[in-house]
Structure formats: C-alpha cells, structure tokens
Amino acid sequence: MKLWKIALIGLGSVGRGVAQVLKDNPQFIIIAAADSKSGVINPSGLDIEVLLAKKKTTGRCGDPKLSAARIAAEADYDILIEVTPTNSVTGEPALSTIKTALLRSKHVVTSNKGPVSLASAELLGIAEEKNVGFLFEGTVAGAVPILRGIKYGLAGNKITALYGVLNGTCNYILTRMEGEGLTYEQALAEARDLGYAEADPSSDINGTDAAIKLVILANTMLGMNVTLADVNQTGISGLTVAALHMANINGQSIRLIASLNPEKNTLEVSPRLLPKDNPLVVSGTLNAVTVETEYAGAITFIGRGAGSVETASAILADLLFITDKYDR
Numbered sequence: 087m088k089l090w091k092i093a094l095i096g097l098g099s100v101g102r103g104v105a106q107v108l109k110d111n112p113q114f115i116i117i118a119a120a121d122s123k124s125g126v127i128n129p130s131g132l133d134i135e136v137l138l139a140k141k142k143t144t145g146r147c148g149d150p151k152l153s154a155a156r157i158a159a160e161a162d163y164d165i166l167i168e169v170t171p172t173n174s175v176t177g178e179p180a181l182s183t184i185k186t187a188l189l190r191s192k193h194v195v196t197s198n199k200g201p202v203s204l205a206s207a208e209l210l211g212i213a214e215e216k217n218v219g220f221l222f223e224g225t226v227a228g229a230v231p232i233l234r235g236i237k238y239g240l241a242g243n244k245i246t247a248l249y250g251v252l253n254g255t256c257n258y259i260l261t262r263m264e265g266e267g268l269t270y271e272q273a274l275a276e277a278r279d280l281g282y283a284e285a286d287p288s289s290d291i292n293g294t295d296a297a298i299k300l301v302i303l304a305n306t307m308l309g310m311n312v313t314l315a316d317v318n319q320t321g322i323s324g325l326t327v328a329a330l331h332m333a334n335i336n337g338q339s340i341r342l343i344a345s346l347n348p349e350k351n352t353l354e355v356s357p358r359l360l361p362k363d364n365p366l367v368v369s370g371t372l373n374a375v376t377v378e379t380e381y382a383g384a385i386t387f388i389g390r391g392a393g394s395v396e397t398a399s400a401i402l403a404d405l406l407f408i409t410d411k412y413d414r
C-alpha cells in the first residue's frame with residue numbers, strides 16, 4: 087500500500103475531524119501539523135491524539151519557531167490539508183500557505199473558504215500547471231458533495247439557476263427559534279458551543295458566509311467571474327421569534343436563501359418565506375441546494391452543512407479523489 091504523507095495545517099474543529107477520519111484510512115500518514123502558534127514535523131508519523139492533548143493543555147501543538155508557512159515550504163509531504171479559519175478579506179495566511187504548497191507541486195485539499203472565494207482561478211491555474219490536485223469540496227455545504235455533484239454528476243447540463251440554504255449556523259438558529267421559541271441570542275450561543283459557527287460568528291449571521299459559498303459555486307462550477315461585493319446580501323439578525331411564529335401560522339418557514347442566476351449575473355443572500363413543504367425548508371445544520379438544469383430539471387442536494395467530522399468527510403473524499411487520480 088502506498089503511503090501518502092500529509093501536512094495538516096489547522097487543529098481546530100475541522101482539523102480534529104480530519105484526524106478522526108484519517109485514523110480509519112491508514113494509507114494516509116500525518117507527518118507534519120501546525121496550529122496558529124506552532125508546528126511539528128515527524129517523517130515517521132505523528133500521533134495526533136497526543137498533539138491535540140498537548141494543544142489543549144499548553145495552547146500549542148509543537149515548536150513556536152515552526153510555522154505553517156515553514157511546514158508548507160520545507161516539509162516532505164505529498165498532500166497539504168489546510169483547515170484554518172476563513173479570512174474572507176485577504177484569505178491569509180491560508181492563501182500563501184496553499185500557494186507555497188502548489189508551487190512546490192504538492193496536492194492541496196482545503197475547507198478554507200477565503201482563498202477559494204478570492205483566488206480560485208489563480209490557484210487552480212497553478213495546480214494545473216504543476217499537475218497536482220487542488221480540491222475544496224468542504225468549502226461549500228459541508229458534507230454535501232455539491233461541487234462534485236455539479237461538476238461530474240450533472241456534467242453537460244447547463245445550470246440555469248441555483249438556490250439554497252448554505253449556512254448551517256443560521257439554519258440552526260432559525261430552526262431553534264421557530265421550533266423551541268429560543269431567542270436569537272440563545273440559539274446563537276448554542277450554535278457556537280456546538281462548533282458550527284465561524285471563529286467570528288457575525289459572518290454567519292450577516293450572510294457573508296453564505297455569500298462566500300455562493301461566490302465559490304459561481305466561479306468554480308458555473309463559469310462566472312464574481313466577488314463577494316457582487317452579492318446582494320442581507321442576514322438574519324433582524325428576524326424575531328414573532329416573525330417566525332407568524333410565518334408558521336401561515337404554513338410557512340423563513341430560511342436564509344442564497345441564490346444565483348448565471349444568465350442575469352445576479353447573486354443574492356436574504357431571508358425568504360417558503361412553504362413548509364419546500365425541499366429547502368431543512369432543519370438544524372442541514373444545508374440544501376436546488377440546482378435547476380437544462381436536461382435534468384431541478385435537483386436538490388440535502389445534507390449536513392457544518393460540523394467537524396461532516397466537513398472532514400468532504401476532505402476525505404477529496405483526498406481519495408487525489409490518490410485515485412495521481413498515483414505518485
């Protein structure tokens with residue numbers, strides 16, 4: 087069995103999920119890891135449980151002099167997994183880490199939305215030139231294989247519209263407010279405790295996280311060329327329990343819907359009233375995306391859109407795609 091050497095950058099919620107799923111996939115060996123303050127390399131393989139325990143007690147997994155940037159530039163790995171928190175303004179430091187790895191002809195798998203929403207064309211261009219994989223299934227809709235579903239499952243179909251629930255935190259909050267009558271603040275506190283929210287949860291609440299995912303879908307799957315500034319965006323912080331209650335009485339639910347129309351070049355994120363039997367009225371952290379196509383009609387993908395091991399599921403699929411395609 088060929089062993090694939092992994093550099094794991096990011097030991098937060100998603101990094102822990104990745105460590106967990108890799109335990110069941112012994113063809114992958116983690117030879118380097120980094121958190122935001124330190125790093126560690128061991129060519130014969132790292133015990134991630136030990137590292138995570140060390141990080142919990144000391145706040146660091148390794149040597150403060152060994153940064154993610156140095157690991158990306160110097161370590162002897164085959165695939166770099168980048169799962170640090172999203173920076174939607176600069177994409178950094180993840181953008182530089184990913185670029186360094188690709189320029190060294192290393193495969194990269196990431197769930198980090200910042201670099202992909204800001205620089206997908208450039209990063210995919212480098213990957214193509216270097217003949218390596220740059221995959222990011224976990225950036226959109228967590229465990230739901232929406233990117234591969236569109237690219238391969240719906241290959242050849244023209245997509246005429248796409249709309250869906252792309253933020254698990256907002257959906258969780260709306261579900262808890264609607265179902266249990268929790269206030270917005272109580273429901274947000276729960277979503278944070280459960281590890282669904284971004285490091286800065288205001289980007290979930292104000293619609294930015296869903297907008298970033300829409301940009302990734304638009305640019306990488308629908309041939310568009312847009313930025314976050316092109317998304318007309320409204321969040322959920324203005325919604326009250328009373329508004330949700332009123333919708334409920336009328337047989338409706340409110341969901342934060344991200345939508346795009348490639349022909350009109352329009353992108354929008356906003357709370358919308360939907361009949362309760364609409365497939366996009368999903369509960370908790372589920373995401374749902376309806377893709378309208380030329381030949382296949384409308385297809386809806388539904389599944390867990392946030393969470394540690396759920397996002398790691400998408401990362402594992404990307405890793406296996408790489409090991410299948412690039413045998414080296």
Ligand code: HSE
Pocket residue numbers: 225227228252253254255256282283284290295391392393
């Ligand atoms: N904070 C994000 C969400 C995580 O709630 O959907 C997954 O991208």
